Amino acid sequence: MTPPLLDNMAWHSLVGPQAGCAAGRDGARRYAPGFSPILGFADLQRPDFAALRSCCEPGEHFYCADWSGAAPAGWHIEHETTMFQMLWDAPPPEDEAPEALRLGPAHVPQMLALVELTQPGPFGPRTVELGDYFGVFEGERLVAMAGERMCAGGLREVSGVCTHPDHQGRGLARRLVGKLVRRELQRDETPFLHVMRDNLGAQRVYARMGFRHARETVVRVLSRCA
Secondary structure, eight states, X not given: OOOGGGGGHHHHHHTTTTGGGEEEETTEEEEOBTBOXXXXXXXXXXOOGGGGTTTOOTTOEEEEESOOXXXXXXXXXXXEEEEEEEEEOXXXXXXXXXXXXXXXXXXXXHHHHHHHHHOOXXXXXXXXXXSOEEEEEETTEEEEEEEEEEEETTEEEEEEEEEOGGXXXXXXXXXXXXHHHHHHHXXXXXXXXXXXXXXXXXXXXXXXXXXXXXXXXXEEEEEEOO
């Protein structure tokens, strides 16, 4: 069974446990500047874009899931695709990354450099504040990381999963995801994650780990016009 909150996870996170990281009013919220640029709406059939006018600058790019209507006046859809939400459905895994280091504000420059190189999805300099992040280092260089982003109703998202191209094929990302899943299950949370429809390799890895496909949803990148 798929938890109902997954149908509008961004909204439930932004008005729930992560309300202190949100901006907006009425039926619309966004993660505040510096966090992941994600929008959430109370009513996905009639999203209240007008409520975002005071907190979204022209030219800013945002991600929005679960909404597929026409772009309202003053907004432009830059890209549209679909992604899968995958939900953990297995016993707790072993922690195969005991060497991973907890990441914090001091590591943000290295995290942003890895994100710029690998493009794992929306990420900002304050995203690390949304949950636990762990990384693997080779010397002073961060070569793999994974962490947590949205949360509500006992659901916790695994996000920001990426590995430097020079260090792929070693299972680093899989091990970091397993570490996070184990910690979340110990907190009585249910892990879930998002993976793009065309990322078949990641889907296979996550399925072998214990994630199952819960639902497919539209995801868009959009911007407010000047």
